[in-house]
Amino acid sequence: MLLSLVLHTYSMRYLLPSVVLLGTAPTYVLAWGVWRLLSAFLPARFYQALDDRLYCVYQSMVLFFFENYTGVQMQLCIQTLPQYFEKVKVSPTPTLRTPFPDKERGIPMVHICSSLARSFSHSFSEGALPGNVVILLEMRPLLSRYSSRKDMNCQLQNRMTLKLEVCLLALLHREILLYGDLPKNKENIIYLANHQSTVDWIVADILAIRQNALGHVRYVLKEGLKWLPLYGFYFAQHGGIYVKRSAKFNEKEMRNKLQSYVNAGTPMYLVIFPEGTRYNPEQTKVLSASQAFAAQRGLAVLKHVLTPRIKATHVAFDCMKNYLDAIYDVTVVYEGKDNGGQRRESPTMTEFLCKECPKIHIHIDRIDKKDVPEEQEHMRRWLHGRFAVKDEMLIEFYESPDPERRKRFPGKSVNSKLSIKKTLPSMLILSGLTAGMLMTDAGRKLYVNTWIYGTLLGCLWVTIKA
Numbered sequence: 425m426l427l428s429l430v431l432h433t434y435s436m437r438y439l440l441p442s443v444v445l446l447g448t449a450p451t452y453v454l455a456w457g458v459w460r461l462l463s464a465f466l467p468a469r470f471y472q473a474l475d476d477r478l479y480c481v482y483q484s485m486v487l488f489f490f491e492n493y494t495g496v497q498m499q500l501c502i503q504t505l506p507q508y509f510e511k512v513k514v515s516p517t518p519t520l521r522t523p524f525p526d527k528e529r530g531i532p533m534v535h536i537c538s539s540l541a542r543s544f545s546h547s548f549s550e551g552a553l554p555g556n557v558v559i560l561l562e563m564r565p566l567l568s569r570y571s572s573r574k575d576m577n578c579q580l581q582n583r584m585t586l587k588l589e590v591c592l593l594a595l596l597h598r599e600i601l602l603y604g605d606l607p608k609n610k611e612n613i614i615y616l617a618n619h620q621s622t623v624d625w626i627v628a629d630i631l632a633i634r635q636n637a638l639g640h641v642r643y644v645l646k647e648g649l650k651w652l653p654l655y656g657f658y659f660a661q662h663g664g665i666y667v668k669r670s671a672k673f674n675e676k677e678m679r680n681k682l683q684s685y686v687n688a689g690t691p692m693y694l695v696i697f698p699e700g701t702r703y704n705p706e707q708t709k710v711l712s713a714s715q716a717f718a719a720q721r722g723l724a725v726l727k728h729v730l731t732p733r734i735k736a737t738h739v740a741f742d743c744m745k746n747y748l749d750a751i752y753d754v755t756v757v758y759e760g761k762d763n764g765g766q767r768r769e770s771p772t773m774t775e776f777l778c779k780e781c782p783k784i785h786i787h788i789d790r791i792d793k794k795d796v797p798e799e800q801e802h803m804r805r806w807l808h809g810r811f812a813v814k815d816e817m818l819i820e821f822y823e824s825p826d827p828e829r830r831k832r833f834p835g836k837s838v839n840s841k842l843s844i845k846k847t848l849p850s851m852l853i854l855s856g857l858t859a860g861m862l863m864t865d866a867g868r869k870l871y872v873n874t875w876i877y878g879t880l881l882g883c884l885w886v887t888i889k890a
Contacts, residue, residue: 477639600783675739
């Protein structure tokens with residue numbers, strides 16, 4: 425029962441980030457609202473600069489949980505029969521000795537730790553404890569030598585309990601493997617990536633923070649997301665663009681908004697997922713329809729990505745071609761969600777926080793803007809060609825007969841780790857401000873009203889703008 429409770433607690437480890445990320449939303453929106461009012465009579469560039477900074481603070485907190493967040497400490501207390509142990513000898517290499525004749529030699533403690541880890545590992549994904557596992561053994565009380573095993577057993581059973589505390593600290597420092605060249609400096613770019621999970625939005629942040637451009641990230645979003653409480657309204661204020669699919673796509677609205685950003689000199693890290701919806705290998709009807717669409721137009725039929733749509737990408741490039749530095753062609757794989765070479769659905773945010781993805785493979789190809797065709801039909805074929813390259817890489821990743829080429833992208837990779845110094849302060853600041861607000865009656869009232877009226881006013885605003 426205790427082990428089941430421990431494992432259940434482990435599986436619920438997404439609750440803390442969920443509570444913090446959602447709980448700090450009213451605090452963040454209030455801070456942004458105050459600045460919006462104060463900057464009403466200032467030049468737009470002052471508002472934009474601090475808005476980008478505020479956005480960087482919030483997204484840094486997001487990345488604290490998705491990159492630096494440690495797993496739940498699980499403590500398992502086992503009542504152990506005393507004959508298994510005679511003593512623990514504290515030394516540079518701790519040893520455990522048993523009173524049995526055939527096991528007189530010392531057993532390194534690390535071997536015992538490994539055995540314990542293996543005994544629990546089947547309960548976790550992929551048959552191994554994810555992250556780094558630290559097993560701490562504490563034995564109380566320390567046993568002195570006894571004249572015989574019988575004497576020892578009698579003494580322990582009558583007067584003492586031998587307690588073995590096993591603490592499994594699964595630290596969530598998952599590997600982020602970068603392939604290709606990610607410039608160190610900020611650039612005005614369009615970010616084009618395959619879309620398979622809600623975590624894809626976080627991957628854009630993962631790359632942007634490594635270029636000190638986190639505050640400049642702006643998204644092209646599907647229209648339904650504008651109804652998200654608080655977030656839907658704010659994303660539009662920060663530079664997000666909501667678009668409808670297919671024939672309902674409002675090209676004029678998108679052009680006007682992008683042109684206003686270009687005219688104002690707004691730094692742009694514009695994230696677009698050209699597929700328009702998430703790829704899921706289990707949704708065969710969606711994949712079949714995408715492949716049929718490509719075949720009808722004489723385009724390559726794709727297996728691991730959907731046929732990309734051109735409208736948003738073409739409008740974005742056409743509006744910003746004289747403002748852009750480059751286009752980033754990004755391909756992402758979440759390792760751990762395949763089964764014998766068969767690709768499965770990518771992890772959700774909840775699964776990601778529960779460590780069901782030990783590695784993220786990110787391939788970046790920086791494309792100079794002069795290499796991108798401007799005419800829409802030519803750009804359609806160019807974009808489809810880029811996705812055909814992604815498809816070939818993903819086929820190699822999942823299905824290559826060569827084990828050395830499977831589960832990796834071509835070229836050299838770098839294991840990229842984000843310093844906690846870049847994320848922890850943001851989490852502490854926003855959490856601290858929220859906690860302080862909730863400690864007073866007036867603060868709690870303001871907090872609740874922000875959730876309620878902020879959501880209602882946001883929905884009213886997006887309705888009027890529709």
